[in-house]
Amino acid sequence: MTTTCPEIIKAKPFLKWAGGKSQLIPEIQSVLSLKFNNYNDPFTYIEPFIGGGSVLFHLFKTFPNLEKAIINDINTDLIVAYQTIKTYPQQLIDALQNIEKEYYGLNNIAKKNEFFLERRNQFNQKNRHNNIDNTVLLIFLNKTCFNGLYRVNSKGLFNVPFGKYIKPKICDAETIWSVHQCLQKTTILNGDFEQTLQYADQKTFFYLDPPYKPIKTTSSFTSYTKENFGDSDQLRLKGFCDKINETNCKFIQSNSDVRNYDEKNSFFDELYKKYNINRVKARRNINSKGAKRGKIDEILIHNF
Numbered sequence: 198m199t200t201t202c203p204e205i206i207k208a209k210p211f212l213k214w215a216g217g218k219s220q221l222i223p224e225i226q227s228v229l230s231l232k233f234n235n236y237n238d239p240f241t242y243i244e245p246f247i248g249g250g251s252v253l254f255h256l257f258k259t260f261p262n263l264e265k266a267i268i269n270d271i272n273t274d275l276i277v278a279y280q281t282i283k284t285y286p287q288q289l290i291d292a293l294q295n296i297e298k299e300y301y302g303l304n305n306i307a308k309k310n311e312f313f314l315e316r317r318n319q320f321n322q323k324n325r326h327n328n329i330d331n332t333v334l335l336i337f338l339n340k341t342c343f344n345g346l347y348r349v350n351s352k353g354l355f356n357v358p359f360g361k362y363i364k365p366k367i368c369d370a371e372t373i374w375s376v377h378q379c380l381q382k383t384t385i386l387n388g389d390f391e392q393t394l395q396y397a398d399q400k401t402f403f404y405l406d407p408p409y410k411p412i413k414t415t416s417s418f419t420s421y422t423k424e425n426f427g428d429s430d431q432l433r434l435k436g437f438c439d440k441i442n443e444t445n446c447k448f449i450q451s452n453s454d455v456r457n458y459d460e461k462n463s464f465f466d467e468l469y470k471k472y473n474i475n476r477v478k479a480r481r482n483i484n485s486k487g488a489k490r491g492k493i494d495e496i497l498i499h500n501f
């Protein structure tokens with residue numbers, strides 16, 4: 198079966214990703230459009246911590262003058278998924294339709310659970326499949342695991358439990374085609390954020406969304422990969438922002454407002470004192486207990 202290609206206007210994240218930025222988009226957009234771009238001049242967009250890509254897709258929809266994008270993430274399974282959508286959208290859709298049909302056909306939750314656990318084991322066998330199969334498993338697990346989280350343990354194994362959803366949408370062909378369209382103008386990299394600097398040109402905007410510094414020691418969710426993003430990485434990121442600034446490019450970085458929990462904690466205020474810091478409200482969805490979700494402050498650091 199072939200699927201027709203909808204407009205870029207429908208592009209949105211094809212995975213649910215912890216730290217997704219949909220809530221912060223209006224704030225990012227207002228800094229960007231007021232101070233950086235008048236919607237006419239072509240510009241390059243670089244996102245070194247792409248995750249689910251909500252900001253990338255939003256910018257592609259909003260700024261027709263976004264000429265090219267460079268995206269990067271250290272998570273190889275995630276980047277393989279972007280590459281697969283860029284190159285093999287129809288094959289991916291066909292395979293997702295098959296796995297969706299198989300899952301829907303299991304007539305009780307115990308069988309669905311068993312099916313989920315088999316696929317999770319398969320995904321964790323790293324000597325395994327080609328890029329399309331790997332992406333099918335990643336998307337399947339994301340749509341059927343508890344709360345759509347992506348989390349790995351210290352050995353790098355995906356360990357989110359079964360979500361008990363009866364008929365989740367596993368194959369979203371429309372989204373895959375629209376993401377495919379955006380990716381035609383996008384260079385996709387897999388590695389540490391620092392490698393993206395070499396792609397900057399005269400008119401480049403960086404949006405940086407690193408794993409957040411935990412707001413309190415008990416609340417750390419940084420397990421996108423087996424290596425955690427600690428304070429030394431936050432300092433390295435500050436050095437990276439300085440380099441962006443020295444090359445006359447613009448950046449916005451989002452991070453947690455650690456002062457929200459401890460008024461005396463001036464980690465970011467000190468580190469970024471030569472830049473602008475806006476405090477903004479954002480809804481976080483990482484905590485699995487509904488009662489603990491809510492609006493808390495985040496910071497946007499920018500050099501313009």
Ligand SMILES: C[S@@+](CC[C@H](N)C(=O)[O-])C[C@H]1O[C@@H](n2cnc3c(N)ncnc32)[C@H](O)[C@@H]1O
Pocket residue numbers: 214215216217218219245246247248249250251252269270271272388389390391406407408409421422426
């Ligand atoms: C907060 S998430 C980004 C969320 C994204 N903005 C969204 O809307 O879904 C942070 C991302 O940084 C990636 N990451 C962690 N350490 C990294 C590093 N050293 N270099 C590049 N990416 C890294 C993680 O794999 C994760 O996808």
